[in-house]
Amino acid sequence: MILTNAETVSAYLDKGWWDHRTVDDLFKAAITTGPDAIALVDPINRIDMDGHAPQSLSWATLDAAVDQVASNLIKAGLKKDDRILAQLPNTVDAVIVFLAAARLGLIVSPVVMQYRAHELRHIIERIEPVAFVTVETFAGFDHAALARELASETTDLRVMHMHMHDGSGLLNGETDTVSLQHFRSNNPINSAEILTICWTSGTESRSKGVPRSHAHWVLNADVIIDATEMTPNDVLLNPFPLVNIGSIGGLVLPWLQIGAKLVLHHPFDISIFLEQIQTERVTYTIAPPAVLGALLKQPALMERFDISSMRAVASGSAPLSPWLIETWKSDHNIEITNVFGSNEGSSLFSTPRSVPDPAERARYFPRFGADGVSWNSRAAEVMQSRLIDPDTRAVITEPGQVGELQLAGATIISGYWNSPDLNTRAFDADGWFSTGDLFEIAGTESLSRLYSFVGRSKEIIMRGGVNISPAELDDLIVDHPKIREAATVGLPDDRLGERIAVAVVPHDNETVTLLDISQWLENKGTAIFKRPEFIVTVDRLPRNAMNKVVRDTLRDVVTAKL
Template identity: 50%
Template sequence: MQLTPQDKVDDYTARGWWGDLTLDDWLQRNRREVPDRIALVDPANRTDLDGRPPRRLTWAQLGEEVDRVGAALLDCGLSKDDILTYQLPNIADTVILALAASRIGLIISPVAMPYRRHELTHVADTVRPRAIVTLATFAGFDHAAMALDVARDRDCRVLVTGGNAVEGTIDLDAHIAIADPARAAAYHDAQPMRPAEVFTIFWTSGTEARPKGVPRDQNQWIVNGQMVAEAADIGDAEVLLNPFPLINIGSFGLVTPWLMKQGTLVLHHPFDLQLFLRQIVEERVNYTIAAPAILTALLKAPGLLDSMDLSSLRAIGSGSAPLSPFMIEGFAERYGIEVCNIYGSNEGASLFSDARSMPDHSERARYFPRMGVEGVDWPDSVSNAMIQTRLVDLETETDITEAGKPGELRFQGAATFGGYWNNRETTANAFDAQGFYRTGDLFEIAGDGPVPRFYRFVGRCKEIIVRGGVNISPAEIDDLLAGHPAIREAAVVGLPDERMGERMCAAVVPVDGQQLDLATITDWLEQRGLARFKLPEQLVLLDALPRNAMNKVPRRELRELILDRPA
């Protein structure tokens, strides 16, 4: 399924930005060229996750398994351009499933394990998947039952992996056991996925009430792999540790350079600091990613890292919140590990401040390269060649070229998506008149010289709450709280938190005479199928919410009101 206009494909191909490769081409090359090299390593604690022993697969074994799973999906009735949603932990089977989908031309639209009926129903209604792949149960929750409930009355089947497939579901493992791998290869040869076709639909949140589907095609993922490999200086056959679920560009962004560089991908789930460090040491990891708060906490834990052999670890990617010079300097000076400052989104708006482009540690914490701007030269950068950025005054829509004046950062180019899935109105608002994607984030130009070379992050135009690196739409929670019988009106805001970046606070005006507490509200939201990570962690009772002239709740004013209240 191709969504990108052909004239754009032709233009970017002529420029050399896009080509004729797909992720499957890289996989097939790797199984031919380095068949005996270890390619994929399960979490060391996999037995605790789903009762199965952890696996280590060579590229030859991985290629065989991808073909076998691809054939099993065909046997289950899926075909090219069908959408496949999966809700799976970060295990080898998830990577294999994603690569099998690429092999036979499916579009994947994964969701997080904590998602419940509320979120999964929205995904199903938006992308209309032909199948949902999940475990029967995980961490005490019945995922198969939830998937069956969502799939009911929709043209969607539920495929269960990991055993215990219940009535009404399809036992995917049974189909994999008898599948003929040659069928997937033959199917691919007959109708291969083309580079310009959509491969993923990931989910993002903004100021709108519900998550939005972000389609990305194979070309965009190839470019992403090149950019990440450059920023992290990933070399051939290096070992990459992925501690996050394969559901967004941050985590899937490790899959592409892994394939590109014929390396080893080590998986981790759920995040456990001691196990994470143990994997770095035992697997001789060269590059990984981690939240800023985790990295800062590691440096502040007396002697914790000093007792470990971290000599293999060259670099760590981090983002989703501003980084501190203390943290970047600490890892470089104490352990010789460079931290790469990453700004990015599922839409493909990405900047990388790394050791090559920003050798000064203090500058790397505060600044990003001002990429794709005329007169600003980053001659050895893949990103600079394939993206364009501009800084725009939100009131006048004019370009900002002087330092120190905040404006909205906007992107276009080879890595940027073309529009939200099945959402024309939101797509129209997401791009400006010149075709640049509106990030909703405020930056300012920084640096010396007649043409300053850096951007500095200032804040967010949009109102998303970023809790532990995960975006949460406040409007989505507002809408649910509006249905509570004891609440007159409510709005949620993010409050600063040293460990998580932000925590959610619900500001509530109760119906006269009603008594409310935090537990009552969170229990009520859970009963409506809201994921636990979206639940408010603080409650403030007010007589009224602040309103502006348009009768909207100004969240910045509300946040200041809450922060100014006596402790």
């Protein structure tokens, strides 16, 4: 399934921005470089997650496991371009399913473990998956029962597990090599075909599907490897499940391309994280600013572990401080890269190479692909960036004026999944994607090659690096029988970036508590990370002339009452 128009695909190929390699091509190339080398390592606490012992897989063993899963998917009747919904923790199983889909030309739609019936029904309705691959239980929740319930609501969804005692699991049974070879020879894969549909939230009331092709992901690996200066000698630690561009694009695809070792971590536990760095001699990972800051303030904890193998960390999702970058370099000789990115493919990197000064690296991003600005960077070669006035939509070329960041080029998706109205708003006629984030050109001549981040124009709440739609929460909460009106906002938080607060206008003679809201959302099958942590009661919600809630004003109201 190709969603990018033929003219654009041809142009990207001619320019060398895309090529004909698929994700499976990267995988096969990595296997040949050292089939017996360890490629993939489970979280050391895996048995506590899903009851299975942690594994360390060589490239050859991983290849055999991918063939086995691919063979069983064929036996189950899946055809090229069929969609797989995958709700798996960050174990080798998730990587195997991703690589099996890439090998067969299937489309995998990965989702976080916290999603419940509310979110999963929406995704099933949008993508119409043929298979739902999940675990039996995780963190005390019966995922298998939920999957069966959802499958009973549609005639075409089959629940699958990786391991089953009766031999029916995707990692059970014999690999039918003949059928697998026949399937692959009769179903060649074009690099422009869609491989993944990830999910992201914004101002819309429900999550948006973000389709990315093999060519998108291969190019993403090129960009990340160039930005981070990865080599085959690196050992990568992935602390995020395979559900978005940060994990898949930031670590999994670069791992495949350089043929390194990938170590998985889940759920996040700082002591286990440090232990894995020490044991596996990790050289590169991704961590949010809150974690990096918390570690620096716990020297006793840091002294328990040898992290001298580490050379670099990428960080984003919240502002970095110059102190943080300077201290990691001075105290531990670890360089921090400041990353701005999104599932749609927008990526700006302030690396030690592009922005050497730590104070500047914390505050600014290179204007990759901007007119009149050149960078020695793969990202700058394959993308364009500009700022536009939020009101007039005129292009901003001078410092000191706040504008919305727009991006175009070969890293950016061609549109959201099956969302023509949304695409009309998010993409202009020339293919520029409006990120909804506010920047300005830095104000001095020496810094004019850089963007300064101002804030988000979108209303999304960023909690722990996850985008949460306030509109979706509003719609869910306002149905509560005690509530006349309700609206949610994000409040700043040093650890998570933002926490969720809800302002409610109760019906007459009613009192609404935070427990009321939490139980209501739980009964609706809503992911726990979307549940508000603060509540205030107000007489009315601030609205503009179009009767839309003014969240900036509401945030001030909520803050004043807390």
